[in-house]
Amino acid sequence: MKPQLLKILVLIIISRSLFSCDATKRVAEDEYLLTKNSVTINDKKDNSVAINSLLHQKPNRKIAGIPLRLHIYNLARPNIDSILEEKIYNNPKKLARKTKKLSRKQVDREVEARINFNKWLKRTGEPPTIVDESLTKKSAKRLQDYYINNGWFNVETTYDIDINENHRAEIEYNVETGRPFVLDSISATIKSPVVESLYKKIKNDAVIKKGEQYRTSNFDQERERISSELRNAGVYHFNQDYVGFEIDTIGTNGNVNVDVKIQNRAIRTPDSVRRVPFQIYKIRDVNIITDYTFENRGKPFQDSIRYNSYKLYSYNKMRYQPKALTDAVFITPGEVFKDIDRTRTYRHLNELRTFKYPNIEQIENNDYTLTDTIRLTPLKKFSLGFSTDVSTSNIQTVGLALNPSLLIRNIFRGAETLQISAVGSIGSSKEPKEGDPFFDINEYGLDVKLTIPRLFSPFYTENIIPKYMLPSTRISLAATSQTNIGLDKQTFSGAFNYNWFPNEKVTNKLDVFNVQYVKNLNIDNYFNVYSTSFGNLQDIALNSYNTPSEFILADANGNPILDKSRSNDFINLVLDDSGYASSNPNEYKDVNGIKERKDRLTENNLIISSSFSLIYDERTNLFDEDFSIFRSKLELAGNLFATASSLLGFQKNSNDRFELFDVAYSQYVKTEFEYTKHWDLGKKNVLAMRSFFGIAIPYGNSNSIPFAKSFFAGGPNDNRAWTAYSLGPGSSDTTNEFNEANLKLTLSAEQRFNIFEDLNGAIFVDAGNIWNVLDNTNTEGAVFNSFNSLKDIAIGSGFGLRYDFSFFVFRFDIGFKTYDPFYEVNNRWFNDYNFSNAVYNIGINYPF
Structure with a gap:
């Protein structure tokens, strides 16, 4: 066992021994501290969350086996006010001594501070759970009700309170369920002919079915289902209260006969x-x-339009194309009333982001018809946004950024929104060039996004993607320019995509096309940015290769160094030397690898791709902690232009690649799969898991993946025992500043728990790595050759703290390298498992 682990274990043992006798400090002489609950179901222990959540009294929460919050509470004095009153204010001598050193006002403040601190201890801590037999009886009754509601009508529950020494006690609940009751015959008694006719059409989809065990929750769901189906079939006045069930278990030998009863509509008068x-x-x-506005009510309309049986009114000149609004309304004149149409109308009108929350009023007419009035209050046409940012990093001493934005609503009178955002920043680099100004880093750019609340297409798409799926189109253009940051870049991008939601859980996105052009402006700065590559090259120049004197300079101390400005010439010199390739094959291979990496990272990129992504999210709300999310994406790049280039007979360049606008475009297929699962364990305990697999395969016009589309490992949202870009590929012995590859596999698990109030803790394990596969990289250890390469999966573990500010979570994690593939196979466990080699991560919100 490592010394650090032994120290932690000793600390836990000492802490537990010190705290054990302090737990009952605030327990009265005739009281007992509840230390354990156990529930036995038919002679078998049941520790499930569902069963334990039924108990009214639970032992104090523990962290690493220690009831920390209980001990914090015990630090508080029960009657601090009277104690201080007696100790200070009712003691003239002591009060006189204090007021000699401090003024009376300072003494009062000191007393108040001690009282407030005592209150904080009580508020932060957790009072001891004292055994209360009345609550124990309620718990036994709740267990009994739970099993009755799930079909065990003959259940019996008992309990036993076992009193231990030192004012502690344990409670054991015993449950004998007996035989469960099963649904047998299911009939229906319905008063209204209309409802009876509709019920016959929907009864086959009933939640309650013959042969299934009785469960009260199923009857609640069936009542809700019947009400929803009928209201969506035109029965306007129907609700769940009209549905009842008559249960018969007399003489049925453990079977349940059910009669579904649906009453007529009740019309209430005062009498x-x-x-x-x-x-x-x-x-x-x-x-x-x-x-509509509150001020406009009662005024005459100035403009009106009749469009497809809809009537549109405006107090001023009509500002909207009728189709843009009627497409968002699912309530259709002449159609049968459906409750879901009203819900969809609310949702779609909100998605337009053009109006405040709409108001829909339904008025009943005498001929069994409804008149709907939809009142829309427009948001302001123009919205200005402005944000600033001050930052520091390993590149710059200080950076200042300004981000103004302009949002224009209903720009083409079809409820479209146009957002124009700009970015401008300046910074001071940590290693400025001689003669450069203080702010020698700058970036500026413009981003334009147009959102259309429908599918912008020359084809009729309603049959493929109906409007209830909330389809929308986004067109975006962006351009940015960076100077004096790395290689300096100009980036131009454009995208045309569709978004739609088949149901509340599924989100689809289709990028019809996505164009990205990256131009490197300062390639000569490569070895200043990637200093590790230059260091490796210099080591070969000084110690391995017979380097001509014109490539060597002297530093300030007179030591020989490689002339950085002639690095490219030196690389070409080595690679043209066939004799050196024979005598020093490893060093020759290293130089060739440095050149290949430099060529790849400095080449201009043109990416023209299409992609489809799907998200299946089971979360019901923001506070749901028992859900799963599945994400997938498929991206194809360069196929159309590769086909066109071949058909049109275009000539390839010297690297055997087709070019467009003098840039070799990328061709690849990329796919990603991610699955996240959360289990709510109760008491603010959550077990979270995430798995990810991604692969990008170059082909045709490419033999490698562009840097912007490759995968990296490490960082606060990945394997937290490594910094971003520092892990992988595989087990290769690399010291590059930015490691990336085209295959990634990740698996993470995290146990989250509450410490006190809004402070939460977590322990985690992260596993994964990146590899090269089916590309032009052949570095030893970096290539995924077979399943045997999985032995190079890196494992990190650690713990962290999270503070919940309601609108975001501040996260601090410490990751330890648990299994490091950079070491030899037989010596990879716990080599750097200590705080000096740990990675400290700060993040916003949870990593998954």
Whole structure:
């Protein structure tokens, strides 16, 4: 065992022994501290979260086996006010001594501070859980009710309180369920002919089914299902209260006979209630007021349009194309009333991001029809945004950024939004060139995004992607320029994509095309940026190769160094030397690898791709902690132009690649799969897991993946025991500043728990790495050859703290290299497992 692990274990043992006798410090003489609950179901222990959540009393929460919050609470004095009053204010001598050193006001502040600190200890801590037999009886009753609601009608529950020494006690609950009851016959008694007719069509989809075990929750779901189906079939006045169930278990030998009862509509007057059959309602009219405000109510309309049976009104000149609004409205004149149409209308109108929350009023007419009035209050046409940022990094001493933006709503009268964003920043580099100004780093750019709330297409797409899926189109153009940062770059990009939501859980995105052009402006600065590559090259020049004197300079101390300005010439000199290749093959290979990496990272990139992504998200809300998310993406680049280049007979360049606008375009296929799962374990305990697999395969016009499309490993949201870009590829012995490859595999697990109030903790294990596969890299250890390469998966573990600010979570993690593939196969475990080699990560929100 490593010395660090032994120290941690000793610390835990000492802490537990010191705290054990302090746990009952605030437990009265005739009271007992609850230390354990156990539930036995039919002679078998059940520690599941579902069962334990039914118990009214639970032992104090523990961290590493220690009830930390209980001990914090015990540090507080029960009657601090009276103690201080008696100790200071009622003691003239002591008060006199204190007021000699401090003023009376300072003494009062000191006392108040001690009282407030005592309150903080109580508020932060957790009072001891004292055994209360009345609550124990309630817990036993709740266990009994739970099993009755799940079909065990003959269940019996008992409990036993086991009192131990030192004012501690354990409670054991015993449950004997007996035989579960099963649903047998299911009939229906329905008063309204209309409802009876509709029920016959939907009864085969019932949640309650013959032969299944009785569960109360299924009857609740069935009641909700019937109500939803009927309201979406035109029964306007229907709700769940009209659905009831008559249960018969007498003489059925463990079976349950069910009669579904649906009453007539109840019409209440001040003196009586009368019952009438339900009727199906239709939509007579839909009125849309496009510029409603509280001040405008009651005023006459100045403009109106009738479009596809809809009536649109405006207090001023009509500012919207009718189709843009009616496409967002699912309530259709002449159609049967459907509750879901109202819900979809609310959602789609909100997605337009042009109006405040809409108001839909439905008025009942005498002929079983409804008149709907939709009131829309427009948001301001123009919205200005402005943000600033001050930062520092390993590149710059200080950086200042300004990000103004302009949002224009309804720009083409079709509820479109146009967003124009600009970025401008300046910074001071940590290693400025002689003669450069203080702010020698700058970046500026412009980003334009147009969002259209429908599919912008020359084809009719309603049959493929209906409007209830909230389809939208986004067109974007962006350009940025960086100077004095690395190689200096100009980037131009453009995209045309569709988004739609088949249901509440699924999100689809289709990039019809995505164009990205990256131009490097300062290639000569490569070896200043990638200093490790230059260091390796210099080592060969000084110690291995017979380097001509014109390539060698002397530093300030007179030591020989390689002339950095002639690095490219030296590389060509070595690679043209066939004799050196024979006598020093490893060093020759290293120089060739340096050149290949330099050529790849300095070449201009032209990427023209299409992609499709799918997200399946089971979360019901932001606070849901029991869900799964599946993400997938498929991207294809360069195929269209590769086919066109061949058909048109274009000539290839010296590297056997087709060019477009004098740039060799990239051709590859890339796919990604990610699965995230959370388990809510109760008491703010969550087990989270994430897995990721991605691969990008170059072919045709490319033999490698552009840097912007490759994978990297490490960082605060990946394997946290390594910094970003420092891990991999594989087990290769690399010291490059930026390591990347075209295959990635990751698996992470994290146990999250509450410490106190908004402070949470976590322990985690991250595993994964990146490799090269099916490209032009053949570096030993970097290539994924077979499943045997999985032995190079790096494993990091650690712990962290999270503070929840409600609108975001501040995260601090410490990652330790647990299994490091950079070492020899038999010596990879716990080599750098210590705080001096740990990686400290700061992040916002959870990593997954």
